[in-house]
Amino acid sequence: MIMAQSLFLSLKTAFPGCLIDVLAPAWSLPLLDRMPQVANAIVMPLGHGQFGLMARIKLGLRLRTERYDQAIVLPNSWKSAVVPFFAGIPHRTGYRGEYRWGLLNDVRKLDKGILTMTVQRFVALGLPSHAKQPPNCGQPSLPANKSGQDNVIQKFGLTFSEKILALCPGAEYGPSKRWPADYFAKVAQAKIQHGWQVWLLGSEKDKESAAAINKLTNQQCRDFVGQTSLLEAVELMSLANTVVANDSGLMHLAAALNKYVIAIYGSTPPEFAPPLCKKAQxxxxxxxxxxxxxxxxxxxxxxxxxxxxCLTGIKPERILELIGD
Incomplete structure (x- = not known):
């Protein structure tokens, strides 16, 4: 969703008066609410992996009254093209994939050798098929919200030191993306000894890693893992000075908040989905x-x-060197 904002920026540059509605999972609505390019968010009633053909057809028929001019379909699945087709949208754009001829009528061939980054592939779909590739991609941005920051400060009873380090030990994809918990702990311990606060951020699925990190640091980290909404995690991260994260959604959130991000890659290439922030390493x-x-x-x-x-060979000393003082 963060990388999709670059597409929204591109559309607003090319067509300043366009109205952009986004069909997305309910969990992503707080992010879309922070993107001024988006007019409306429409909740996708089905979860990831759910087929739900009749639900998709009914949603498409309900959206016909909106009279959209174009649908840009970012996923490559067959089911993702069903809603725009039944919504009667005349111009339906997406990459070739899963026999979507007919459901899409502006089918693009993806040249992975030219469009090497996910964000480039998204932005290219918003441009004419003959546009020069790869396209220029705007940097996603989630502006900090003062009232939201005040809310999390009050809710969690936060006090501040001069430096706050946020650690994001999770990665939805799997273990091959997760830097070892004991390495995170060594980074945390070193910064705590120099007066930093260390906060742990993540979802319920990251609780085991967070607990291991905190045990190794004698419970000196502030563990927010599984205790916040996505929006609260955004607000907490906006208060941090530095973020160390695996290749994950929270890493992209940190980049959109324009934080100094150190992103750790194992089984995936950093060139494919890097943090879209000039401060990032x-x-x-x-x-x-x-x-x-x-x-x-x-x-x-x-x-x-x-x-x-690929992960264990990246030593904590290297990350500490990048964090600096």
Whole structure:
């Protein structure tokens, strides 16, 4: 969703008067609310992976009254093109994928050699098919909200030190994206000793990692993992000075907040979906076996000294050096 904002920016540049509505999961609505390019957010009633053909058809028929001129379909799945088709939208744009001929009538061929980044692929769909590639991509931006910051300060009883480090140890994709918890803990301990506050951010799924980090630091980190809404996580991150994160959604949020982000990459290439922020640093070993794009290390089993070495080879000292004083 953060990278999609670059598409919205591009559309507003090309067509300043256009109205952009976004069909998206309910969890993403707080993000869309912070994007001034978006006129309306429409809740997709189905979760990730749910087919729900009749629900999609009914939603499309309901949207016919909006009389949209164009639909830009970012996912490559067949089911994602159903709603625009039944909404009767005359111009339906998307990449070739899963036999979507007919559902889409502006079908683009994706040249991965030219459009090497996800954000480029999104922005290109908003341009004419003959436009020069790769396109220029605007930087996503989520402006800080003072009242929202005040709310999380009051809710969590926060006090401030001069420096706050936010650690984001999770990654939805799988273990091959997650830097070891004991490495995060070593970074946290070093900064705590120099007077920094360290905050842990993430979802319910990241609780085990956060608990391990906090145990290794004698419970000296402030653990917000699984205790915040997405919007509260955004507000907390906006208060931090530096963010260390895996290749994850929270990493992209930090970049959109224009934070100093240190993004750690293992099985995925930083060139594909980097943090879209000039302040950001990406860290990757670029091993011969990478990027494997696997959720779990395919070469060595858990317990082997070389298991996920694309991550274990990135030592805490390197991240501390990038954080600085």
């Amino acid at each position: 990406t860290v990757s070993l670029n091993l011969p076996c990478a990027p494997c794009l696997k959720r779990v290390c395919p070469l060595y089993p858990v317990g082997h000294p070389d298991h996920t070495r």
